[in-house]
Amino acid sequence: MVQGTTSDAGKSVLVAALCRVLARRGVKVAPFKPQNMALNSAVTADGGEIGRAQYVQAIAAGISPHVDMNPVLLKPCTDTGAQVIIQGKAVADMNAIGYQSYKQFALPYVLESFERLQSHFETVVIEGAGSPAEVNLRENDIANMGFAECADTPVIIIADIDKGGVFAHLYGTLALLSESEQQRVIGFVINRFRGDLSLLEPGLKWLEEKTGKPVLGVLPYLHGFDLEAEDAINPEQVKGEHAKLNVAIPVLPRISNHTDFDVLRSHPDVNVNFAGPGHSLSNCDLIILPGSKAVRADLEFLRQQGWDTDIKRHLRYGGKVIGICGGYQMLGESISDPHGIESEPGTSAGLGYLPVSTELAKNKTLTNMQGTLTLNGATVPISGYEIHAGVTTSNTHSPVTFTNGLPDGAISECNQVFGSYLHGLFDQPEVIPLITNWMGIGEVKTVDHKQNQENAINRIADAVEEHLDLNTLWPTMGF
Structure with missing residues (x-):
């Protein structure tokens, strides 16, 4: 031992x-x-x-x-x-x-x-x-x-x-x-x-x-x-002015599965900034809202930090935003917790960038999934896993299609915001080049995350x- x-x-x-x-x-x-x-x-x-x-x-x-x-x-x-x-x-x-x-x-x-x-x-x-x-x-x-x-x-x-x-x-x-x-x-x-x-x-x-x-x-x-950390966030591997893609990720109090972003941190063309309390989500091309174990509470924290204002300004200037799991839920219109799954029962207004609504349920979704991600008409394979208590209702286009035929996630009408429940979304080598193409940044290197691991x-x-x-x-x- x-x-x-x-x-x-x-x-x-x-x-x-x-x-x-x-x-x-x-x-x-x-x-x-x-x-x-x-x-x-x-x-x-x-x-x-x-x-x-x-x-x-x-x-x-x-x-x-x-x-x-x-x-x-x-x-x-x-x-x-x-x-x-x-x-x-x-x-x-x-x-x-x-x-x-x-x-x-x-x-x-x-x-x-x-x-x-x-x-x-x-x-x-x-x-x-x-x-x-x-x-x-x-x-x-x-x-x-x-x-x-x-x-x-x-x-x-x-x-x-x-x-x-x-x-x-x-x-x-x-x-x-x-x-x-x-x-x-x-x-x-x-x-x-x-x-x-x-x-x-x-x-x-x-x-x-x-x-x-x-x-x-x-x-x-x-x-x-x-090698991915058990819980602590590793702030190293900042590439500064040489990066082609600058990513900002807010460090929420109950941030979960931040290992989703290890492949971004290790990518030679990507600079990742984990923004803590008191820091803004500025000077970046892409904002990613991570998963959370207490989505409504972390959404309130996000607003207290003024990060909702940063996101609004970022989108007004043409930036892009991605939400993963809890971050995806936050980008929707509402998050309700009628059973008190994560906190006191109640409903919180979401950030309103995706036409979806979420209700936290007693049964947790735990599943490994494979499928495809489609952005700007281009499609690449993806694989990962879902861990969430939320059931999200969407009537809009889904960027992810699983091999079982089920859709996942949503993308905004303006094509600047999308969200997905899939953890490990960025791990397949083809995904980061697809995202930079969606952002209009151009070509970046292809990195094999599994081989690096x-x-x-x-x-x-x-x-x-x-x-x-x-x-x-x-x-x-x-x-």
């Missing part, structure tokens, strides 16, 4: 790398995360919902993603509440205090999923959540050491040296564990180191002497490395094979 000193320490990436390392050697391996809190999720082939990180880890392992790989997924709706998803299906909305007792109910499902994976795979590589040193969350813990104790698994702890304070993080995390939990830790991993390793060696020696635990490896900082997985797996003591993890495999 890989646990971390903090969120974003590198747990997800290390698990993906270990899965790829083992898969290369012909080992049947699966990833597993008992509990995940994230608004980036994916749809599995069995029609369930799991965290994006576990989806990518399954790809690294060379297997089909399954709900058992992430049996508990928490999708925050507010600062104190979250939707609880058990084995791929939403079961309840609970506040933080209520969930503490709910974890006792969730544990059997976690263990059931873990045991199924164990029965089907030779090795299971497990990812913790946050940090095991969060002592306020230790009661009935199912995410970190609580699970490790139940499942009797060894643990390695990873820390990100690029954030600073790596020795305090590792030493302090170990010190805050119980005696039995400390015995479970077989070593440390230091992530994202840049510089001369000899300068770090006195610290490594000190850490090993103080804790009695070995440093299993120091992973290098990989410049230009890009494969390259990133292989790159971190190569680094792990070179810099990590894999013999200590799997002494019988002959690394």
Whole structure:
């Protein structure tokens, strides 16, 4: 089990790398995360919902993603509440205090999923959540050491040296564990180191002497490395004045599936600006409204920031706007929530750029889809997935047609605005050139997002094979 000193320490990436390392050697391996809190999720082939990180880890392992790989997924709706998803299906909305007792109910499902994976795979590589040193969350813990104790698994702890304070993080995390939990830790991993390793060696020696635990490896900082984040938005890879297409995306409080835009961020001809509170949606060619776990609340936030005025001005000057999932709903005429699915029951006026209306329903749509996207008479193939509670009614032209014949989305009469429920819309290589053609920008490079993802997985797996003591993890495999 890989646990971390903090969120974003590198747990997800290390698990993906270990899965790829083992898969290369012909080992049947699966990833597993008992509990995940994230608004980036994916749809599995069995029609369930799991965290994006576990989806990518399954790809690294060379297997089909399954709900058992992430049996508990928490999708925050507010600062104190979250939707609880058990084995791929939403079961309840609970506040933080209520969930503490709910974890006792969730544990059997976690263990059931873990045991199924164990029965089907030779090795299971497990990812913790946050940090095991969060002592306020230790009661009935199912995410970190609580699970490790139940499942009797060894643990390695990873820390990100690029954030600073790596020795305090590792030493302090170990010190805050119980005696039995400390015995479970077989070593440390230091992530994202840049510089001369000899300068770090006195610290490594000190850490090993103080804790009695070995440093299993120091992973290098990989410049230009890009593997989608579990939840945090990566602001890097801004290309500035050399970009042909400038995109602005508002960072909503409950933004979901911002991994939709990873292919744009990594594209050599595209500059992506994630606009936070206090920043305007200006100096761009295209505004994209992202998905949201709390659409009406995030729409109100959008208006409070003055982004609705920015969008109006952007369109008046000839710019284009795309909405994905919740962003698509916001571009319509109204969003109603009669059952209080995401917040208090009620109806919010949409931005009014698309002749559609949305009603949030109790049953969530979870499906993988393929089809075509048509803009300005040109058509390209697309594929992706839908995760939404809304049912949107439209009487206008739909730019997306799925292979089952169903339409998706809407496009404005002025041809400046379109929306779709499809996450992963931009991932097919032909889509970005189609969009730039729709915008009148001209030709851009074609980028294979899936191949780039494969390259990133292989790159971190190569680094792990070179810099990590894999013999200590799997002494019988002959690394």
